[in-house]
Amino acid sequence: MYLLGIDIGTSSIKVAVVDVNTQKSVATAQYPDEETEIKSVKPGWAEQSPTDWWQHTQQAIFKLNALGLFNPKEIKAIGIAYQMHGLVVVDKEQNVLRGSIIWCDSRAVELGEKAFDAIGHEKSLQHLLNSPGNFTASKLAWVKNNEPDVYSKIDKIMLPGDFIAMKLTGVITTSIPALSEGIFWDFKNDEISSDVMDHYGLDGNLIPDIKPLFSVHGSVNAEMAELLGLTGGIPVAYKSGDQPNNALSLNVLKPGEVAATAGTSGVIYGVSEELTYDQQSRVNTFAHVTYSKEKKHTGVLLxxxxxxxxxxxxxxxxxxxxxxxxxxxxxxxxxxxxxxxxxxxxxxxxxxxxxxxxxxxxxxxxxxxxxxxxxxxxxxxxxxxxxxxxxxxxxxxxxxxxxxxxxxxxxxxxxxxxxxxxxxxxxxxxxxxxNDGSVGAAIGAGIGSGIFKNAEEAFTQHExxxxxxxxxxxxxxxxxxxxxxxxxxxx
CATH class of the missing domain: 3.30.420.40 (ATPase, nucleotide binding domain)
Structure with missing residues (x-):
């Protein structure tokens, strides 16, 4: 029995198949070999094509299957990790309306600063645990202000991993950790932030259905199963931003534990049991993969x-x-x-x-x-x-x-x-x-689908x-x- 992990990185797509019994990767692949282009038509702008991500994901899975090291039909669940904060917008036919404004794009900084002032610094920090900053909500506001024709056609907004899950299943969902990384989530009221939505004048119907992070976010449809050599109906059971997912892959799940990564961006990520924030917003706090309304575990991310x-x-x-x-x-x-x-x-x-x-x-x-x-x-x-x-x-x-x-x-x-x-x-x-991001995503799928009873069972062979x-x-x-x-x- 196997699990498939997909990691939607800035430079490439990585995929891994993990054996449920050994909790070890049996095969990995990456596509493309050269780093994916970041389009920057103006200083401080950065975009990538969601369609390219999907094409690269397919090619990575084809390479993985071609290794002949496992039977793709024995894959029982899929997990997805992804570069955080990127904005993907689609219409009612699930067509991409524009390039994704990705994490390192800084065009919305000024909008975020104005929102911080308008909502109030202390209120923003207490409720959002961050300033609105340059995150997904601010990126969406930029589209609304500067590309009204595009904004008027948007049916749903997504993060990069949501888009790949949509291509596999036809279903669009989100989670509290995903909304928190976009600065859409009010931690004090445990709901989508009316302050952010009202300030930017954003339509709440653009937010997808909210599901638990470890849960079924849709099932691979017959067309995609045939294309990718998989079994139809297997669940996409986990979606997480790359940094919380990296922490998961390193078994950093409890308060006080810390992970680091040094990829395209560098990150230090520590788990806290408090709704903590930095007065200067130099670090960010998001809902961790283990966050629930009962156990408010957050990830403090620099x-x-x-x-x-x-x-x-x-x-x-x-x-x-x-x-x-x-x-x-x-x-x-x-x-x-x-x-x-x-x-x-x-x-x-x-x-x-x-x-x-x-x-x-x-x-x-x-x-x-x-x-x-x-x-x-x-x-x-x-x-x-x-x-x-x-x-x-x-x-x-x-x-x-x-x-x-x-x-x-x-x-x-x-x-x-x-x-x-x-x-x-x-x-x-x-x-x-x-372990890397794609392996962590596969393990997450095992937890979300119930193959592993909990995270502790999923990491019994972590070395x-x-x-x-x-x-x-x-x-x-x-x-x-x-x-x-x-x-x-x-x-």
Whole structure:
């Protein structure tokens, strides 16, 4: 018996099949091999095509099935993880009306700031746990204000994972965690926020039916089953944003547990049992996958837009023919501190932890006589680790006191330089696990479909594969403070 997990990432679609008995992945695939385009027709804008996501999802599943490592007919449930906050809009025939305004698009920042002032800062934080900011509700308001013809045709709004579920099942649903990540949810009143909807003048009928996150969100229809080699009628039983899902995949489910990821964006995600918020809205609080009206578990999330996106830019411009693995080896050849080369990696939209300031990415202190390609790639990795430390200090201000951080052995955590720098500059050990987003989505489907009785049963065979302990904390504290001084001058 198997479970299928689909991870709708910014750069690609990843899929995995998990054996229910071993709780381990038996096959994985990814599509496309090259990173998916982000369309940016104006500075600070970022869009992707939902139709591309669907085409890529199909191709990824075709690749997965072609491996011949499992019988697709034995897949019993599907789970979906997805890049958070992206706005997808469809008409009554479920046709996509425009490109998805994705998470790193900052066009709606000003609208969110005005909503924050109009609703009231304290009321927004107490009820929404965030400012309306640059999230999905604000993105929808931008469409309403700037593309009224498109807005008038909208039947339902969705997040990226909802769209893929719709393509599989023909059914459109949402959940409280999904609404909370869009800043549509009022935590105090346990309902869709009338403050947000009324301020923006949004039609409540655009919100899909609300279902429990771990539940059946629709069944794969006969046409899609035949196309993808699956059994008709199997449930899509789990949908979650990538960061709560990453936490699930790392068994970060209880208050006090913390996860990190360093993909296109970087995230620190801690579980709390309180409706907590940051007075400056530098971190965000959303409903965790385990949230219920009885147990209000929330996820405190700090997101850094300029992490893997900075590394990708450096690779594309300085070493386009090298693999990331080769660049990680190259970075390890440079000395700690990168001979004084400093990088500010904040070139992928406004950064919430910098109070929505946009500094642009910067390479500082380049010496044409001494700095090498190795120094550049090490400096990029070190700067990303420094940005995590900066964010972690903000989370500590808000009551998070992690003793250990869990992460998947993926993306930047595949680099010894990055992983060790992260640990040295934060002073917190990191446990690495093999699970990734698509595996977590598959496990979530097992919980949502009832194949696993609960999350505890789903993680009985969860194993640590490596632990990083601090080694060079004193040296890195010096380099971090130098970097922080440069950042403070830029903001």
């Amino acid at each position: 997101c850094i837009n300029g992490t893997g996106s900075m590394y990708r830019w450096a690779k594309h411009n300085f070493a386009p023919n090298s693999s990331y693995a080769e660049l990680n080896i190259l970075a390890a050849q440079a000395s700690i501190g990168s001979k004084g080369l400093k990088v500010l990696p904040f070139g992928n939209g406004a950064e919430r932890m910098l109070n929505n300031k946009y500094t642009g990415a910067q390479l500082l202190g380049i010496d044409l006589n001494t700095h090498t390609q190795a120094d550049i790639f090490r400096a990029v990795q070190e700067s990303i680790a420094f940005s995590f430390r900066y964010g972690l200090d903000i989370m500590r201000e808000n009551g998070m006191k992690p003793q250990v951080i869990r992460a998947g052995k993926a993306n930047l955590f595949l680099s010894e330089v990055f992983a060790q720098t992260f640990v040295d500059v934060t002073g917190i050990p990191v446990e690495l696990y093999e 640590i594969i490596k632990i990083y302990q601090p080694k060079n904390s004193e040296a890195y504290e010096h380099f971090y403070q130098e970097w922080k001084n440069i950042l403070n001058k830029s903001i």
